[in-house]
Amino acid sequence: MASRYDRAITVFSPDGHLFQVEYAQEAVKKGSTAVGIRGTNIVVLGVEKKSVAKLQDERTVRKICALDDHVCMAFAGLTADARVVINRARVECQSHKLTVEDPVTVEYITRFIATLKQKYTQSNGRRPFGISALIVGFDDDGIPRLYQTDPSGTYHAWKANAIGRSAKTVREFLEKNYTEEAISNDSEAIKLAIKALLEVVQSAGKNIELAIIRRDQPLKMFSAKEIELQVTEIEKEKEEAEKKKSKKST
Amino acid sequence: MNSGVWKEVGCAKLWNEWCRTMDTVHLSPTDAFCVFYQLKSDPSVFLCQCSCYIAEDQQFQWLEKVFGSQPRKNMQVTVLTCRHVTEYKTSESTCSLPSPFLRALKTQKFKDCACCPLLEQPNIVHDLPAAVLSYCQVWKIPAVLYLCYTDVMKLDLVTVEAFKPVLSSSGLKCLVKNIPESTEILKKLMTTNEIQSNIYT
Numbered sequence: 001m002a003s004r005y006d007r008a009i010t011v012f013s014p015d016g017h018l019f020q021v022e023y024a025q026e027a028v029k030k031g032s033t034a035v036g037i038r039g040t041n042i043v044v045l046g047v048e049k050k051s052v053a054k055l056q057d058e059r060t061v062r063k064i065c066a067l068d069d070h071v072c073m074a075f076a077g078l079t080a081d082a083r084v085v086i087n088r089a090r091v092e093c094q095s096h097k098l099t100v101e102d103p104v105t106v107e108y109i110t111r112f113i114a115t116l117k118q119k120y121t122q123s124n125g126r127r128p129f130g131i132s133a134l135i136v137g138f139d140d141d142g143i144p145r146l147y148q149t150d151p152s153g154t155y156h157a158w159k160a161n162a163i164g165r166s167a168k169t170v171r172e173f174l175e176k177n178y179t180e181e182a183i184s185n186d187s188e189a190i191k192l193a194i195k196a197l198l199e200v201v202q203s204a205g206k207n208i209e210l211a212i213i214r215r216d217q218p219l220k221m222f223s224a225k226e227i228e229l230q231v232t233e234i235e236k237e238k239e240e241a242e243k244k245k246s247k248k249s250t
Numbered sequence: 251m252n253s254g255v256w257k258e259v260g261c262a263k264l265w266n267e268w269c270r271t272m273d274t275v276h277l278s279p280t281d282a283f284c285v286f287y288q289l290k291s292d293p294s295v296f297l298c299q300c301s302c303y304i305a306e307d308q309q310f311q312w313l314e315k316v317f318g319s320q321p322r323k324n325m326q327v328t329v330l331t332c333r334h335v336t337e338y339k340t341s342e343s344t345c346s347l348p349s350p351f352l353r354a355l356k357t358q359k360f361k362d363c364a365c366c367p368l369l370e371q372p373n374i375v376h377d378l379p380a381a382v383l384s385y386c387q388v389w390k391i392p393a394v395l396y397l398c399y400t401d402v403m404k405l406d407l408v409t410v411e412a413f414k415p416v417l418s419s420s421g422l423k424c425l426v427k428n429i430p431e432s433t434e435i436l437k438k439l440m441t442t443n444e445i446q447s448n449i450y451t
Contacts, residue, residue: 078449079448
């Protein structure tokens with residue numbers, strides 16, 4: 001009888017559900033898709049850009065945010081909740097740097113965000129954060145990392161993952177196409193991220209935003225032109241692959 | 251409605267306290283509250299799109315104007331309407347209801363089967379759809395009403411798709427075209443309403 005057990009966050013239902021947390025996961029599905037890929041020397045974050053109103057300044061609608069020079073995250077879900085979480089994470093990154101004189105590891109900041117989210121699933125009168133986040137970056141040891149958090153406060157490391165609307169479709173695509181070959185070099189990893197998004201994004205390159213971090217380099221956001229170039233290349237490769245197929249069959 | 255398949259043939263304008271505009275004389279076509287369309291390929295098919303609240307004391311006049319004071323007997327009427335699932339009276343918990351779902355009501359003269367279960371007591375139909383059905387019952391016109399109980403406040407793809415069984419009913423079967431991209435077209439229509447919301451990113 002869910003209706004009696006979803007009013008207050010701190011109440012379990014008889015069958016062990018925390019309904020508010022599950023409803024928060026539904027809120028995540030209302031956000032547009034974000035995909036993260038961990039390559040060998042690169043981490044890629046791709047997001048579906050939300051269509052902005054005519055008079056709205058596009059630069060203020062951001063799904064990919066840097067938490068520090070070597071860590072960035074993409075989220076899906078409630079915009080305002082994301083803003084609060086990102087601000088807290090950014091402060092924590094700097095506080096950590098000042099206290100121990102070392103930048104945060106990706107795992108540390110992910111754990112911090114996840115712990116923050118979990119606190120809100122166990123407090124009176126507060127609702128959980130309605131966002132899932134994909135956190136990517138390189139640690140000091142040079143290893144690329146990709147983590148995903150969800151409203152319940154769990155976090156896991158992934159090789160590639162997607163969140164938001166149509167995440168299931170994108171994840172299935174990644175399960176089929178994430179191979180050692182596909183992430184063998186940086187440009188292939190970038191193409192894989194774009195291909196994954198093209199499965200669910202309408203009107204191709206105009207609605208995609210992409211960010212990469214290479215080892216020992218700062219975050220790079222792709223411009224619209226660069227994304228268009230990638231999309232054109234992908235379409236060419238697709239055509240050539242289809243021509244080869246039809247030649248083989250004849 | 252501007253796909254070129256329907257031709258606008260008339261509109262009914264009225265004013266009551268629920269209307270948002272004060273000036274009923276200079277209403278633009280987008281303000282017109284009840285618009286009537288005729289199917290170009292089959293002029294015997296009419297569609298009325300009613301997007302306003304018609305007060306109880308206006309319903310009778312509306313019906314007289316639309317159906318005429320001596321309605322034809324050889325017509326069939328289908329009414330499609332929506333209601334929020336919280337208004338559905340049932341002993342089950344609302345969380346176990348398969349929202350959105352359809353229920354039907356029909357007049358005595360409607361001999362075919364409705365394509366979904368009939369509306370159970372003590373639920374009732376309200377406003378204009380109820381008025382139309384009552385009018386059809388009185389004038390012995392075969393009519394069926396399909397009521398969709400949905401759990402969202404705004405129309406979305408899932409709610410619209412809940413009406414799909416209606417397309418296989420005997421009255422509408424002949425009008426249905428099998429378009430493979432129908433889901434895509436529906437998606438496009440629904441997403442145009444979603445752009446302005448900044449709550450979710």
